[in-house]
Amino acid sequence: MTMNSQFIHSPFNMSCVKGLLESGSLTSLPSEYAFPTSPDDIKFSQEEVIPTIDFSLLTSGTPHQRSKVVQDIGEACCEWGFFMVINHGVSERLRDEMVKVCQSFFDLTEEEKREYAGKQLLDPVRWGTSFNVNVDKTLFWRDYLKVHVHPHFHAPHLPTEFGDISREYCKRSQEVASELLRGISESLGLEASYIHKTMEMELGHQLLVVNCYPPCPQPEVAMGMPPHSDHGLLTLLMQNEICGLQVLHHGNWVPVNPLPNAFLVNTGDHMEIVTNGKYRSVVHRAVLNNKATRISIATGHGPPLDATVSPAPELIDSQSHPPAYRGIKYREYMELQQSKPLHGKTCLNHVRL
Ligand SMILES: O=C(O)CCC(=O)C(=O)O
Numbered sequence: 001m002t003m004n005s006q007f008i009h010s011p012f013n014m015s016c017v018k019g020l021l022e023s024g025s026l027t028s029l030p031s032e033y034a035f036p037t038s039p040d041d042i043k044f045s046q047e048e049v050i051p052t053i054d055f056s057l058l059t060s061g062t063p064h065q066r067s068k069v070v071q072d073i074g075e076a077c078c079e080w081g082f083f084m085v086i087n088h089g090v091s092e093r094l095r096d097e098m099v100k101v102c103q104s105f106f107d108l109t110e111e112e113k114r115e116y117a118g119k120q121l122l123d124p125v126r127w128g129t130s131f132n133v134n135v136d137k138t139l140f141w142r143d144y145l146k147v148h149v150h151p152h153f154h155a156p157h158l159p160t161e162f163g164d165i166s167r168e169y170c171k172r173s174q175e176v177a178s179e180l181l182r183g184i185s186e187s188l189g190l191e192a193s194y195i196h197k198t199m200e201m202e203l204g205h206q207l208l209v210v211n212c213y214p215p216c217p218q219p220e221v222a223m224g225m226p227p228h229s230d231h232g233l234l235t236l237l238m239q240n241e242i243c244g245l246q247v248l249h250h251g252n253w254v255p256v257n258p259l260p261n262a263f264l265v266n267t268g269d270h271m272e273i274v275t276n277g278k279y280r281s282v283v284h285r286a287v288l289n290n291k292a293t294r295i296s297i298a299t300g301h302g303p304p305l306d307a308t309v310s311p312a313p314e315l316i317d318s319q320s321h322p323p324a325y326r327g328i329k330y331r332e333y334m335e336l337q338q339s340k341p342l343h344g345k346t347c348l349n350h351v352r353l
């Protein structure tokens, strides 16, 4: 039997990418993973440099340094929707432990992981493959673990140390996100606590997403994550030593090679809604290689699931800046995104006025 005929496209008995590879019978890429190419794929820009934000100036700089970095954040959000954050105070030890324990999760047996083979978007801990195998037209060369970590903390039972390490990591990444949201609020000419208060971030929803991209036999044919924007306000991302993230900037794909120990930060769809289009969410994708497993760890920071997000009244002007998006509950938006193939910013189009 060939690999293709063994491969049954059903969420309940399909293999994760790691399992497929380890079955040992794979000689070429199964056709389900062949990602349609688009003219975008030929446009590359190696020269562009992603902005870098020195976080320490936000928390302990002089007033002058702070206002300069606030301005830099505003420019990065306007121009890129994407920036690197250095000197953020999250220790290298914690980041390394987090990467290791995430790797160990994917190294569990399929049997052990199957306990988390969730069916529902809001299952507290969910292991799966591709994006949503019920709607994906092609499959993505990606296994994932998604964990809801705030306001209620969850974690898989195994590996045993996953809970302690991820709790600490998520707490620290949330602190960094909160401070960045203060800077972002100020950069919009609002009070530093504006987003925190209006988005009720005290009870905000934080989602941990761990992506595992095993080496792919034909990396140029398949895709790890297709071009998409993230839901939520802000995503913080880090990775193991393997690169693969690309950001769409002025029509070109810009490969991202993060500085050692930096967080990659991007604005999500809800930032675009709240700012009434001033800070747009950014389209990005994850490409593959045929040598080594890439792990990326994202934390998505958003309002409570039941909060309705609409453009901030302070950023609306009935003449020059009329509301450009309708209000939508965060939960509803997530469900909408999950119910359709992941494709660019199509989900946001559903709430544009
Ligand atoms: O793996 C990456 O670098 C990107 C992951 C990503 O875009 C996501 O999890 O939303």
Ligand SMILES: [Fe+2]
Pocket: 228, 229, 230, 284
């Ligand atoms: Fe993303």
